[in-house]
Amino acid sequence: MAARTDHDERAGSQAGFTSFDDLPDGRRRMGWFAMTVSVFGELLITVGLVLGLFVVYSLWWTNVVADREAHKQGDKVRDHWAQAPTGPGALDTKDGIGFLHVPAMKNGEVLVQKGTATKVLNEGVAGYYTEPVKSSLPMTGKDGNFTLAAHRDGHGAKFHNIDKIVKGDPIVFETRDKWYVYKVFDILPETSKYNVKVLQTVPKESGKTKPGHYITLTTCTPVYTSRYRYVVWGELERVEKVDNARTPPKELRG
């Protein structure tokens, strides 16, 4: 039965569309109108499935890829730290300058790399701004604003839980030799995406007027969109030297 069907169809397909006239299973040829409607309907179903897949891709698959990449690069940075001789000039920032720990976000450590280009952030890391306002880095020891961005959803979603941060929460930045412990002092839950003033060396919108050691986290809000930006500001509280066992500061214990 199956063999005969195959044979009939192959013969039919050689003859082109006219084979629809006499389908072996007894169906009659569809009219052009019915056929158009049917193809159109199938296209709509296909579009729906593709959009559904896109959601799966955005919210799940990009996280898988980004986390894998971030782990790899994070391990590389830690290896560097373990091997490299101490001393000035030994700092290699190509793979990343350090790790951000925000206990309130409950997502472990976030590798920090240079730049906020899509390509950088898509690897599941936080990037420090190089434009429009250049971030200052805590390692320099100078006054300034350490400005960071990371994804809210997809691509590792490193700042997904940024809304769980409240004033007074610690933000710890780990480098090879130091723990920089910041304390959150202001939060801007919604601002325009053009509001580059939040990145200023002295972020006036946070109420600060004097230069100091600040940290700024930016991401998009509300979740799953990029309509606005969410901003969290912190100020340096103290710097701890990293000991041999890399014992984390008390904010990260318990």
Added chain:
Amino acid sequence: MYGWIWRHLPGSVWVRALISLVLVLAVVYVLFQYIFPWAEPLLPFNDVTVDNQ
């Protein structure tokens, strides 16, 4: 459309089902690997930085 593809696949029902599955997986692979990464930056879902543009 899908009926047309089904009718033009060779083999028994099981072979056709298997080929269909492979085709579906191939399409999903191409979407995830090439199409979606290309389309994503064009859509306004995941801009996280503040900037002047």
